[in-house]
Amino acid sequence: xxxxxxxxxxxxxxxxxxxxxxxxSGPVSRAELAERMGLNRSTILALTTDLAAAGxxxxxxxxxxxxxxxxxxxxxxxxxxxxxxxxxxxADRLAVARVGLGGVILDRRETPRDSAAFDPDEVIExxxxxxxxxxxxxGRDSVCVGVGLAFCGMVRQGDGVVRYGPNIGWVDxxxxxxxxxxxxxxxxxxxxxxxxxxxxxERGVGAGVRDLIYLHGEVGIGxxxxxGGELLGGEGGYGGExxxxxxxxxxxxxxxxxxxxxxxxxxxxxxxxLAGRADRTGRAAxxxxxxxAARGDTIARDALHQVGDWLGYGxxxxxxxxxxxxxxxxxxxxxxxxxxxxxxxxxxxxxxxLAVRERVRLRTSALADDAPLIGAxxxxxxxxxxxxxxxxxxxxGR
Amino acid sequence: xxxxxxxxxxxxxxxxxxxxxxxxSGPVSRAELAERMGLNRSTILALTTDLAAAGxxxxxxxxxxxxxxxxxxxxxxxxxxxxxxxxxxxADRLAVARVGLGGVILDRRETPRDSAAFDPDEVIExxxxxxxxxxxxxGRDSVCVGVGLAFCGMVRQGDGVVRYGPNIGWVDxxxxxxxxxxxxxxxxxxxxxxxxxxxxxERGVGAGVRDLIYLHGEVGIGxxxxxGGELLGGEGGYGGExxxxxxxxxxxxxxxxxxxxxxxxxxxxxxxxLAGRADRTGRAAxxxxxxxAARGDTIARDALHQVGDWLGYGxxxxxxxxxxxxxxxxxxxxxxxxxxxxxxxxxxxxxxxLAVRERVRLRTSALADDAPLIGAxxxxxxxxxxxxxxxxxxxxGR
Numbered sequence: 001x002x003x004x005x006x007x008x009x010x011x012x013x014x015x016x017x018x019x020x021x022x023x024x025s026g027p028v029s030r031a032e033l034a035e036r037m038g039l040n041r042s043t044i045l046a047l048t049t050d051l052a053a054a055g056x057x058x059x060x061x062x063x064x065x066x067x068x069x070x071x072x073x074x075x076x077x078x079x080x081x082x083x084x085x086x087x088x089x090x091a092d093r094l095a096v097a098r099v100g101l102g103g104v105i106l107d108r109r110e111t112p113r114d115s116a117a118f119d120p121d122e123v124i125e126x127x128x129x130x131x132x133x134x135x136x137x138x139g140r141d142s143v144c145v146g147v148g149l150a151f152c153g154m155v156r157q158g159d160g161v162v163r164y165g166p167n168i169g170w171v172d173x174x175x176x177x178x179x180x181x182x183x184x185x186x187x188x189x190x191x192x193x194x195x196x197x198x199x200x201x202e203r204g205v206g207a208g209v210r211d212l213i214y215l216h217g218e219v220g221i222g223x224x225x226x227x228g229g230e231l232l233g234g235e236g237g238y239g240g241e242x243x244x245x246x247x248x249x250x251x252x253x254x255x256x257x258x259x260x261x262x263x264x265x266x267x268x269x270x271x272x273x274l275a276g277r278a279d280r281t282g283r284a285a286x287x288x289x290x291x292x293a294a295r296g297d298t299i300a301r302d303a304l305h306q307v308g309d310w311l312g313y314g315x316x317x318x319x320x321x322x323x324x325x326x327x328x329x330x331x332x333x334x335x336x337x338x339x340x341x342x343x344x345x346x347x348x349x350x351x352x353x354l355a356v357r358e359r360v361r362l363r364t365s366a367l368a369d370d371a372p373l374i375g376a377x378x379x380x381x382x383x384x385x386x387x388x389x390x391x392x393x394x395x396x397g398r
Numbered sequence: 399x400x401x402x403x404x405x406x407x408x409x410x411x412x413x414x415x416x417x418x419x420x421x422x423s424g425p426v427s428r429a430e431l432a433e434r435m436g437l438n439r440s441t442i443l444a445l446t447t448d449l450a451a452a453g454x455x456x457x458x459x460x461x462x463x464x465x466x467x468x469x470x471x472x473x474x475x476x477x478x479x480x481x482x483x484x485x486x487x488x489a490d491r492l493a494v495a496r497v498g499l500g501g502v503i504l505d506r507r508e509t510p511r512d513s514a515a516f517d518p519d520e521v522i523e524x525x526x527x528x529x530x531x532x533x534x535x536x537g538r539d540s541v542c543v544g545v546g547l548a549f550c551g552m553v554r555q556g557d558g559v560v561r562y563g564p565n566i567g568w569v570d571x572x573x574x575x576x577x578x579x580x581x582x583x584x585x586x587x588x589x590x591x592x593x594x595x596x597x598x599x600e601r602g603v604g605a606g607v608r609d610l611i612y613l614h615g616e617v618g619i620g621x622x623x624x625x626g627g628e629l630l631g632g633e634g635g636y637g638g639e640x641x642x643x644x645x646x647x648x649x650x651x652x653x654x655x656x657x658x659x660x661x662x663x664x665x666x667x668x669x670x671x672l673a674g675r676a677d678r679t680g681r682a683a684x685x686x687x688x689x690x691a692a693r694g695d696t697i698a699r700d701a702l703h704q705v706g707d708w709l710g711y712g713x714x715x716x717x718x719x720x721x722x723x724x725x726x727x728x729x730x731x732x733x734x735x736x737x738x739x740x741x742x743x744x745x746x747x748x749x750x751x752l753a754v755r756e757r758v759r760l761r762t763s764a765l766a767d768d769a770p771l772i773g774a775x776x777x778x779x780x781x782x783x784x785x786x787x788x789x790x791x792x793x794x795g796r
Binding site for chain 1 (some may be wrong): 399408419441623626642711719721751758
């Protein structure tokens with residue numbers, strides 16, 4: 001346990017807190033910032049002056065206040081000037097976005113990932129080319145303050161090594177180091193569902209929720225758990241792998257080698273197999289099954305009901321274990337949940353303990369398939385939101 | 399997000415941090431405190447002077463330093479003078495202890511709880527009588543700075559209402575308010591397994607571990623989860639009810655109304671039923687089965703193996719979900735785990751993901767059945783360890 005921060009750390013932290021407010025809320029008046037941060041207006045003035053001088057925020061008169069007296073200046077993020085790159089290696093696509101401070105998507109490219117193309121060097125080269133194109137098209141006075149990568153597998157905290165990516169066939173690939181070397185800038189890597197959870201909490205359906213579980217369907221099922229406002233990392237950063245919770249001992253084979261994992265019973269592969277549609281794969285196959293069920297196809301409907309029941313077992317277990325305020329279904333689980341919500345809720349009613357199930361909200365992702373990508377952007381913004389002036393100075397010096 | 403703390407909050411926080419070091423480590427030299435807290439010696443001197451004047455710590459020369467020069471004074475907690483009461487309502491006993499600052503058990507009483515005696519008012523009266531006896535026997539200049547209660551059920555955060563205690567038959571009992579009124583002092587209530595987790599982390603086998611899962615066997619199976627150093631509470635404080643994770647859909651009936659919960663498959667009632675020993679109950683029955691298995695009784699051994707396999711499913715799921723550094727088996731799960739460790743480990747090897755299972759340590763509780771009681775003491779110390787001087791002044795004024 002360390003002592004409370006010394007005065008010289010306080011200014012950096014206050015600059016960071018102010019910038020984070022502007023980043024997450026968009027334009028905010030100085031008066032509102034003073035109120036939210038519990039500081040007086042002259043301190044806020046000093047902080048915004050420093051951030052504006054560095055080019056991180058600008059200040060302007062509000063359009064219309066409706067109040068008498070001198071209006072409070074509005075502080076807005078310099079979204080065009082200060083940006084990050086967000087990358088997403090999904091089970092079935094590669095996506096890259098340039099995202100400005102404030103969370104504005106300035107540019108976005110995506111290519112389907114041929115499921116056969118799993119060679120790490122090829123994937124990294126494809127990502128690097130997409131990333132460089134985006135940096136080249138950015139304005140000449142703009143600054144890239146970070147690069148974040150969402151990956152569909154288990155990522156070791158600290159060094160960005162992919163320990164295990166069952167749906168892309170990677171084991172112990174140092175993707176963070178390789179991509180950093182290729183691009184000449186540090187790339188921070190996170191698990192795609194963990195980043196999806198962060199994105200839904202910061203900019204999606206979970207805004208303001210402190211205890212949230214995000215389930216991401218994309219071939220398998222990934223999980224991201226936020227408890228007390230913090231992402232659950234565990235010892236090595238692998239926390240939240242709820243897709244490999246066994247819900248049905250002796251059940252369907254899972255790519256991880258076990259049987260009866262939540263992703264084996266309630267993921268898109270189980271749905272496709274149960275519906276007898278092994279001719280198609282991925283999101284298109286799921287959507288076709290949901291459509292068929294809606295048109296009265298009983299095989300498709302039964303498949304959805306069965307998958308929904310297993311999903312319900314998983315949700316009931318997670319609700320009992322975590323007592324979350326909200327469970328969010330993202331990726332293709334969004335469609336699967338919408339088509340089987342009655343089964344999920346019924347299972348939760350039977351197996352959830354009253355005190356925890358009575359208040360939990362089940363919701364679909366607001367960011368859909370882009371939650372991991374948007375979470376990767378937030379990961380990339382972490383440095384500038386921790387030490388704004390130093391990070392900007394370092395990034396501009398490149 | 400608030401700004402960094404103002405200077406006037408820093409002194410209170412530093413007093414609290416220093417007292418916490420002394421409380422958890424026992425006697426510490428001023429030099430060591432300066433090192434640990436990152437403060438200079440004159441600041442430490444000012445802080446210890448304030449705490450000593452209040453009677454929370456004393457200072458003395460170390461017995462032997464072995465070093466040349468003026469020795470650094472040692473700061474020790476005033477354990478006899480400053481104490482808390484810790485209460486434990488278990489499934490099969492009531493226990494009360496007077497615990498001094500520094501975690502010293504000064505006095506301890508326990509009575510078996512007849513499983514028929516579940517009337518809240520009777521239980522509360524029994525606890526109050528035990529508690530008052532302990533306060534009466536304390537020294538006249540000593541100060542009780544808090545009362546904490548561990549309860550074997552789901553406890554609502556904030557007001558100490560027992561929402562659900564399946565093994566004592568309570569639903570929505572405001573035990574915190576009732577006991578506070580009866581004793582004339584605020585009683586803080588927590589779930590017994592959550593408090594057991596805290597106790598093992600602060601004073602047991604999990605010292606220094608930031609990501610720990612504690613499983614407490616006592617009729618049912620309770621869970622306490624510490625992640626990133628913080629107890630997992632969830633929205634209402636019910637987080638960690640891992641005993642009602644369903645590991646075997648359609649399996650044994652559970653007291654919660656579900657089937658196949660971890661506690662129904664791997665708890666003491668399952669073990670007793672499988673071993674055909676329904677004539678005995680509780681810890682004695684478990685110990686008899688473990689003894690019989692050790693002597694070669696195949697029915698007892700098979701029962702332990704089967705329960706161990708289900709316990710292994712539960713542990714594998716928790717390891718995949720949380721990526722903990724350590725899983726601790728407490729209460730009667732200590733004996734069950736020791737007698738079925740091969741089954742638990744084998745199931746974990748099959749169903750745990752490599753990256754999370756390769757580093758997890760499975761351990762038995764160091765505090766045995768007393769982990770919840772010791773955790774209740776730590777809960778009771780929370781106020782004095784947050785604002786030492788104000789809490790002591792308020793408590794002395796009673």
